[in-house]
Amino acid sequence: MDGGFNGENADSEQESSVVNTGRRCFVIMPFGVRTEPISGRTYDFDAVYNRLIEPVVRGLGIECIRSDKVSQAGMIHKEMIEYIVNSELAIVDITMGNPNVMYELGVRHTARRSGTVIIRDAGSNIPFNIAGMRAVDYTVPSGESPEEDDILAESQSLLESIISNSLDRRTQDSLVHTVVPGLNVALPAKVIATRARHLYPAAADKQFEIITGDIGNIDDVDAWVNPENTRMELARMHDASVSALIRYRGSYRDKRGHVTRDAVYGELRRVLGGRTWAGVEPGTVVTTPPGALRRSNGVKLLIHVAAHHGEPGKGYQLIKSFTNCVTNSLEAIDEYNSKFTTKMQSSSMIRSVLFPLFGNRGRSGSQQEVTSEIVETAHEYLLSWPDTKIARIGFLAYTDSDLEQVEIALKRTGLCRSKVCRNGKD
Template sequence: MAQHPLCFVVMPFGIKPDGRGGTVDFDAVYADLLAPAIREAELDPLRADQELVGGIIHKPMYERLILSDYAIADLTTANANVFYELGVRHAVRPYSTVLVNADINRPPFDLAPDRAVRYKLDRSGRPADPAADKAPIVKSLEAARDALTDSPVFQLIGDLSRPEIDRLKTDVFRERAEYSVATKQRLANARAQGADSLRDEERRLGRFEDVEAGVLVDLLLSYRAARAWDDMTRLVESVPEPIRRTLMVREQYGFALNRAGRSSEAERVVQELIASHGPSSETYGLLGRVYKDRWDKERAGSVLKARGHLDKAIGAYLRGFEADWRDAYPGVNAVTLMEIREPGGKDQRALVPVVAYANRRRIDSGAPDYWDHATRLELAVVGGDREEAMAGAMAALAAVREPWEPGSTANNLSLIREARAIGGVVVDWTDEIERELVAAASDPTAAARP
């Protein structure tokens, strides 16, 4: 089969705020609208992994951005990375770049003269009518085949020399792009086999300096799915410095250190992240988990020391929730630990409705993940609502991505049950939920799920 020209897609990843109180599901925009349009225009879609490496653009990213025959840039939400990459593309490619934008806003002034193809979003932030909106994108890509100039740089500076793109270099780039896709597929297959298979794939990669950053991060998260904490820490300590220093990788490093029993090192890493990047729900959530694990370890020994760790854990989770009220995960952890410290206390009663509201907003957004459903479950158990807890449990079990996730929730339910039992309250209807969560945590196939 003949190869089609590559079309590189420059856009945010995941679900992002739209600036109006809603969200945009960029993964759905790519999968349901842009990729099908590119294929209909007889091009091969290629998407970067910039979200996985904290926005740092490495050599493979530049190669894809500059050497792809065609490119689409999604200007929705005026994402800084997208505009930077579009600027690079316009500076070296006189033509074959198509702009798109959702109908929720207009492109900034500097790009107003350029025609951006508009597409519609529904209330959940997904393409509202991809069949209809696909046609003008296909038409624009087809027109780009004959365009002489669509870059404002080359339009405004008519005598600017046009760079020569070495075809041999482009062919090497294509092979590398296909290699990355194949490697990621092998990693997905290896996750189902466990840590040993992932180590085999790691050895196949060779020198980390020659490996695309997205592949290395994919390997890191694959080790996390396999609960190979020591492999995670070893990998982070071995990858090139620009990748190792990104926020996301450092967060995963702290997570793995704590899971590997290296609590003091984990605390140091997370505290450094808070000092350098400011408070966030993720970093304070990690710090809360460090203190929570210390409390769990000490509670069979020193009562006072254990209580100190418990108070620090609650404080860290509260700061994480205060850093981003939209993320209910650190909030529900604070609620759960308050249940242990003082069931039904004043602070807990004040916090529960706020966390419940944030959780409901996330679920109603149309793109909840495992932790959103697990939060719903834990809040229902704290509130003694059996029907709501069962609904949350069913949704959570259907959304499991990695086996450690239901294991963490089962542990929290166990802690709530123990605290209630000390107070003479028996909540036996949670036993079935705990058993299901424990079974899901023992399911090795969960590591292979996307």
């Protein structure tokens, strides 16, 4: 790896005015000044980075890292691959067809189905083996005359538009994933240990939230949605699922932690009555008291929604009409709130609800689409029923992948994050 850009030429006052979205862009390109052997043309790649790429990326609130900055002794290849695979956005400059650049582009296209922007100097040629891929032409003049500033500004505007479109739409841009649909080589999602609330105002007195961390640490949401199966069986207490955690945390236990009363399961059986073995129709909502979750987490109501359907030998799959689960859950809350008619009773109303990202585990390329439809359905509900007493709709982001998916989904609805509250506090 060569180069020498130190990344410290940016105006500190300008940097402080940029809102960091938590996104990261990894820039794959040659470094320094290079001369093409055949044409004899010279390219200043540091100028391309300093004047075009870095200002545009940083202006969008995205952390910008160029590949020559990954230089920890003995770990360069490991770090390089991790940045290529894990960065939400990658910009790849294929000017001159540098072998390192082409190799890293191949790794990126194998790892990510979207989020890769290929660029090149407008006067250069595209290597024949990627000639079918779209490359954004740029021009970075060597001078700083008004005419040349206009040319640079045009390239910056085009790059900004392409980046925004790539992040918002998530259109597949990888040849590898086009040829091999369903391929998934990404590193496992990382659990988010820190509890935080990412706030997205939606209306005068309404807002969406992304709540990160373990659901067991959340204590400021009135109602929790439990994505249950159509048999309404609840998971075993020690399973790794939201259903299992709700069942265990909702139970009453002795000093050794042993369950003395399986409260949530008992309430669900009681509400369903006889013939519980028959289950319910897909999308059906059953509400129950929260058991011990009222004391430990401040939960007022549990909303069990039949979001999964099981088949012998096939396991459980998300129902096709999964968006009905969102609508039906919100309708159930409004119906619950309707019985509180006096001002004195208003404190008992459900004003906030938490949705886990049900149904998106292991769905490969469709995970983003599932999350986007869940978020869009909730947004449509608020628009359709402005008088609802629900003021906060939260989505649980247990991993960095969850967080990225909900951020994209909310942005697609036109909502912008206002702030992040650490540890759940403003």
